[in-house]
Amino acid sequence: MTAATPQLVVHRDKELMAQAAAARLITRIVDAQAARGAASVVLTGGRNGNALLAAIAASPARDAIDWARLDLWWGDERFLPSGDPERNAVQARAELLDAVPLDPARVHEMPASDGVDGSDVDAAAARYAEELAKAAGPADRLRVPAFDVLLLGVGPDTHVASLFPEHPGVRETELTVVGVRGAPKPPPTRISLTLPAIRAAREVWLLAAGEDKADAVALALSGPGELQAPASGAHGTGRTLWLLDRAAADRLPPQLYPPASA
Numbered sequence: 001m002t003a004a005t006p007q008l009v010v011h012r013d014k015e016l017m018a019q020a021a022a023a024r025l026i027t028r029i030v031d032a033q034a035a036r037g038a039a040s041v042v043l044t045g046g047r048n049g050n051a052l053l054a055a056i057a058a059s060p061a062r063d064a065i066d067w068a069r070l071d072l073w074w075g076d077e078r079f080l081p082s083g084d085p086e087r088n089a090v091q092a093r094a095e096l097l098d099a100v101p102l103d104p105a106r107v108h109e110m111p112a113s114d115g116v117d118g119s120d121v122d123a124a125a126a127r128y129a130e131e132l133a134k135a136a137g138p139a140d141r142l143r144v145p146a147f148d149v150l151l152l153g154v155g156p157d158t159h160v161a162s163l164f165p166e167h168p169g170v171r172e173t174e175l176t177v178v179g180v181r182g183a184p185k186p187p188p189t190r191i192s193l194t195l196p197a198i199r200a201a202r203e204v205w206l207l208a209a210g211e212d213k214a215d216a217v218a219l220a221l222s223g224p225g226e227l228q229a230p231a232s233g234a235h236g237t238g239r240t241l242w243l244l245d246r247a248a249a250d251r252l253p254p255q256l257y258p259p260a261s262a
């Protein structure tokens, strides 16, 4: 088995999946901080990503994390004004970030459409790429930090971050961050990490719950090209983990994963 080989964990339902993923992420961050003095996590937007953050907020174990030594990044962002409730960062702050003592200098939101770059989404994407490059270490080949965990929700069309099937962003092989226009999932204009940037992460965790994701999960895990199924191109240098509920795993051959937790 290689790091790109997906490992699957299937939970009874989406609530349990969010709770279990939160416990897993808390432990992973604590271990990274114990080993290296700091940790870096890339957050995802979407219902499952937000449910995970809410579960961390409610966890008695949450303050095992040294919040001041945690770097937070985003895998994608809706290119909207900074306070827009549709922004992933605004939702993440409401679910968790405003309730914990993070170091503001270590919370790296993607630029908003009312920022210094105005409505130029490509300039905003380049700015974020530069921020990632500054945070990269000498050993980080690709001018992005070696994220400990990079979280991705999975869309019903197998998109991850804001990389949609057959769209330009999923074809990008050089840039680490791109502007996205005409996204099939509203809002249409977004900023996204590219697959090369995603693949620089030590661990990539893909979150999918609900029967509306069953076809996407089955397609992405059937070995298609990343152009047709971007989620299939999302893997880490050390681990690729799919966190599912039974409904999202419904179209998978049962031998592909151990029985769901009771």
Ligand SMILES: O=C(O)[C@H](O)[C@@H](O)[C@H](O)[C@H](O)COP(=O)(O)O
Pocket: 044, 045, 046, 047, 048, 049, 076, 077, 078, 088, 152, 153, 154, 155, 156, 159, 160, 161, 162, 185
């Ligand atoms: O900005 C976004 O919309 C998200 O980053 C997006 O990639 C999301 O993770 C998937 O669409 C899954 O969303 P759900 O978990 O809500 O199905």
